[in-house]
Ligand SMILES: Nc1ncnc2c1ncn2[C@@H]1O[C@H](COP(=O)(O)OP(=O)(O)OP(=O)(O)O)[C@@H](O)[C@H]1O
């Protein structure tokens with residue numbers, strides 16, 4: 134187990150595309166860090182640089198206190214779980230798990246012990262002698278994690294490991310991964326574009342946008358105090374309402390703000406609230422009701438209890454402490 | 469076809485049966501001819517049903533051969549053909565899988581040039597370069613040898629391209645997973661690439677074995693010692709009887725024998741073939 138430090142890390146692909154720039158992250162020993170961001174923001178690139186699958190063009194990666202920039206992936210003491218599992222199709226599950234250990238000349242008895250142990254943790258014992266093609270997606274994912282576990286590495290790297298699974302299984306595996314990491318206390322770096330996955334798994338979140346770090350913090354910090362309008366819009370579901378200040382000029386306490394953010398769950402119906410909303414659509418989610426509409430030409434969404442009365446126009450109020458104010462040009466947080 | 473009209477069905481069957489007859493008839497005639505005596509066959513009417521001399525003709529060919537044409541017994545020629553075909557098939561597979569591995573997985577200087585050189589050899593089959601190749605082989609003293617029979621036919625662009633295509637369909641993640649698992653290039657080749665290309669190798673083996681077995685012009689040219697005659701070239705020599713009529717019944721018996729090994733290879737490898745088609749391993 135080890136800490137990981139990314140120091141001014143950057144990547145320019147041959148051809149000049151900048152995928153990542155100025156990334157500084159200190160990952161403590163045993164910490165679960167989730168990299169989250171929209172598609173194409175450089176999450177995979179960043180992870181692959183840590184893994185050693187992509188060359189580092191700027192800055193440094195340190196695992197423990199060793200700079201690993203020029204060290205082969207196999208010698209970095211990391212294990213990676215891929216989105217499409219990347220199991221060796223011609224090997225049985227047992228051989229898949231053992232392959233990396235065999236290449237490291239681990240004694241046979243030790244391999245046997247670790248494989249049995251991992252199979253027990255992941256409940257894949259009954260499948261040990263099957264080929265990957267005879268497994269379901271969820272089982273394959275477990276085997277892929279088993280391959281990482283048996284190595285007992287300093288760090289786990291996950292690249293969207295759950296995105297090929299169906300929604301229900303995803304929720305279940307998410308919990309299992311969290312459980313597993315708590316139990317093994319192995320430093321983990323996890324990439325996802327699913328903000329819910331990010332929130333539930335992370336000790337700390339790293340929100341990326343366009344190859345740059347927008348914010349690093351615990352899920353609650355990021356949720357309660359997003360550092361920029363981008364983070365505010367990305368984290369939280371349904372997404373935070375981001376209103377152009379010019380469209381709602383009369384709101385109290387919003388002077389100097391370019392963009393005003395308020396979460397749908399922080400809005401409520403108030404007879405003489407400051408926001409007037411024209412209802413355009415209603416989504417029933419069972420436990421609650423999502424009401425979409427317009428105010429001053431800007432889209433706005435509010436969550437209401439399922440039995441709340443509806444009309445064509447609603448007046449909405451909010452607690453001033455729940456407002457998020459951002460600069461117009463940079464999107465940086467003001468309050 | 470989704471429609472099920474009896475008329476169309478009958479027509480389709482008719483066309484297929486006609487095709488089978490066209491392909492099978494010469495084979496049948498060759499077999500029938502090999503069971504008669506020389507006079508039966510050259511007397512004017514071609515017999516359509518097997519005669520009584522099957523055992524006699526075949527055992528004569530296997531033991532002694534046709535002394536007048538200077539060919540060794542069929543068994544010897546079959547062995548020569550088998551050695552040549554196996555050397556060609558295995559040599560081609562070994563060389564092309566290695567060159568495809570180099571082209572797909574390594575960045576080396578002049579990689580593009582190497583690729584194009586291989587590509588250009590596609591345009592130069594043996595028949596085109598036969599005279600210079602003969603000179604080189606003669607200069608190396610390889611006339612009348614198994615090496616001379618097989619080596620010039622081994623370099624293969626087609627097989628290289630086939631393996632290149634197979635390797636390009638291997639997911640990148642598989643390569644990366646192997647890298648993280650500490651498999652160096654040769655280990656990756658041996659433990660992952662080779663087993664995953666097994667069915668492709670089998671398919672290619674069948675094609676190349678038949679290609680090697682059926683080689684005609686090249687063996688005819690470079691073998692003057694009867695010990696190295698191959699069966700396909702041998703048939704030609706038998707048919708060229710200098711004095712009198714070729715002994716067709718014996719030539720046909722040889723031809724039927726020459727057909728057997730390729731058929732055996734196709735039937736023997738069929739299972740692996742079909743498995744390769746049904747399995748979607750990668
Ligand atoms: N080999 C490459 N050469 C050039 N540019 C690349 C290469 N790989 C990725 N990029 C670019 O780098 C940027 C980041 O890509 P990356 O794969 O890291 O995104 P991502 O955040 O993982 O996205 P996703 O969520 O869709 O997987 C993208 O704009 C992409 O086009």
Ligand SMILES: [Mg+2]
Nearest residue numbers: 176177178292
């Ligand atoms: Mg990605």
